[in-house]
Amino acid sequence: MNKTQPQHQRHADLDLPETLDTADAKLVYLYLRIENEATIDELHTALGMKKITLYSLLQILTATDHVDRTGTQYVCQPQTTTGGNL
Template sequence: MIQTQSQHQRHADLNLPETLDTADAKLVYLYLRVENEATIDELHAALGMKKITLYPLLQILTTTDHVDRTGTQYVCQQQTTSGGNL
């Protein structure tokens, strides 16, 4: 499959924060970075993760300022290249 430069650049911008230490946290974070936002139901359906697993992961991602919650939507906070928040 041939990728255009913009597709390649978009994937290159998906750097993970160094503080994410579990595969599940990284997966949820990357999903939210790619999709921009999601509800717990959407994360459950898309990732096949149990909600009982997603709730504590999202709580950790929220308290560590990687993810914001607005109502039922979760969104990734924008990260700078050094891994800090904008």
């Protein structure tokens, strides 16, 4: 039987960068790692977080090179060991 690869990564593959200190930052980061990309509206709907909070978190995650923004989409960057604490 031919098994297809699961669309989402396994939990064991979702190591968090050590610089992510807050639960909200970890949640947004993990969501983006699993879904590959998302807009503010998608994050708001999926996570139930206020958009103002998401904008702030994504600004920090982008500044610390954990997340990149392309148009309205946010995507995770490959893990790095640099960046500030959240």
